[in-house]
Amino acid sequence: xxxxxxxxxxxxxxRLGLAPVARRIVALGxxxxxxxxxxxxxxxxxxxxxxMNMPLAALVALAVGTLADTLDGxxxxxxxxxxxxxxxxxxxxxxxxxxxxxxxxxxxxATTGQAALLWWGLVALTSSFLVSYVRAKGESMGVGASVGPxxxxxxxxxxxxxxxxxxxxxxxxxxxxxxxxxALLSSVTLLVRVVHVGRQLSTKGR
Amino acid sequence: xxxxxxxxxxxxxxRLGLAPVARRIVALGxxxxxxxxxxxxxxxxxxxxxxMNMPLAALVALAVGTLADTLDGxxxxxxxxxxxxxxxxxxxxxxxxxxxxxxxxxxxxATTGQAALLWWGLVALTSSFLVSYVRAKGESMGVGASVGPxxxxxxxxxxxxxxxxxxxxxxxxxxxxxxxxxALLSSVTLLVRVVHVGRQLSTKGR
Numbered sequence: 001x002x003x004x005x006x007x008x009x010x011x012x013x014x015r016l017g018l019a020p021v022a023r024r025i026v027a028l029g030x031x032x033x034x035x036x037x038x039x040x041x042x043x044x045x046x047x048x049x050x051x052m053n054m055p056l057a058a059l060v061a062l063a064v065g066t067l068a069d070t071l072d073g074x075x076x077x078x079x080x081x082x083x084x085x086x087x088x089x090x091x092x093x094x095x096x097x098x099x100x101x102x103x104x105x106x107x108x109x110a111t112t113g114q115a116a117l118l119w120w121g122l123v124a125l126t127s128s129f130l131v132s133y134v135r136a137k138g139e140s141m142g143v144g145a146s147v148g149p150x151x152x153x154x155x156x157x158x159x160x161x162x163x164x165x166x167x168x169x170x171x172x173x174x175x176x177x178x179x180x181x182x183a184l185l186s187s188v189t190l191l192v193r194v195v196h197v198g199r200q201l202s203t204k205g206r
Numbered sequence: 207x208x209x210x211x212x213x214x215x216x217x218x219x220x221r222l223g224l225a226p227v228a229r230r231i232v233a234l235g236x237x238x239x240x241x242x243x244x245x246x247x248x249x250x251x252x253x254x255x256x257x258m259n260m261p262l263a264a265l266v267a268l269a270v271g272t273l274a275d276t277l278d279g280x281x282x283x284x285x286x287x288x289x290x291x292x293x294x295x296x297x298x299x300x301x302x303x304x305x306x307x308x309x310x311x312x313x314x315x316a317t318t319g320q321a322a323l324l325w326w327g328l329v330a331l332t333s334s335f336l337v338s339y340v341r342a343k344g345e346s347m348g349v350g351a352s353v354g355p356x357x358x359x360x361x362x363x364x365x366x367x368x369x370x371x372x373x374x375x376x377x378x379x380x381x382x383x384x385x386x387x388x389a390l391l392s393s394v395t396l397l398v399r400v401v402h403v404g405r406q407l408s409t410k411g412r
Contacts, residue, residue: 099336126305129335133301137342201291
């Protein structure tokens, strides 16, 4: 799968570094689906902390939640291969986690009166959802759509970097900028995917 | 397809009533994809009017947009059957229209300080998206998921009824109640679909 703006080496490195952790989790008898659900729950908690204007606590919960989210696939592999149900659960929880991030952002913007953050949060929420929908819809019609500069990994890394700049260095503008960048990159990815799927379907004919 | 809380007779009646209109549109040389895009554009305009606290103008734009949205499939049929690209475009514009409705609602709630409407608008936005995503994802994995009490037609009818009660009889609480009902019904539909797809995938095994 393409990692867009995240360098391939970084993605691979993270995966290699997490492999021993995944084996430890399997040894403890924890299932991949449990790790998926834990990641989703931590992300929702992080989003709630963000909505309550607590950036540092939100950053910690979201960073751990994202790690759990990266681990579930490896735990599935290490325990003998994932199930179709596991893959479906993971995809659905991923969408819910994506939504939670930007719902937290929108609630924060609404309660603190940040109009730009409210707008970009809503655009990011919608476009990141549509990016995933267009891929699933394309695949249900028999054509692939894993293209564009902002797949999920890229969106989350940019969001967390912006949140870290706010939480650790008090650069709240960096967080707004990160949400803006995710909104723009997701919108571009959406357009690229719609055109990509549209072209394949057109050549397939009726 | 199931129409959930919308009686089948009403759905069928609307379809029959629109058939002559669809034939007229085809005679004018307008394509189904143009009708799809027009419907999406009208829905976005309606959502913007809603965000600007103009319920009557929003109701008119959304009602016409929804009619166009119902017509595109019939125009496609009347002009000799739809294309795969047309079906993909229609599905993607439908998701964008769904999002527009609740983005308009959330912006209205944020600017007028209605906390309950803000919350339920975000839940409705997320759950109606997930309902469509779970179906597309299930279908991409080879299992169907057209189940649950709130498919798209039901969501839009409830939303427009609430908006009409506000626009025509000044019952703003009815609009908030409609958004709440859509949020709850969509959440139930989401759970029903996740369980439905999950069960089918589990019996399919690895």
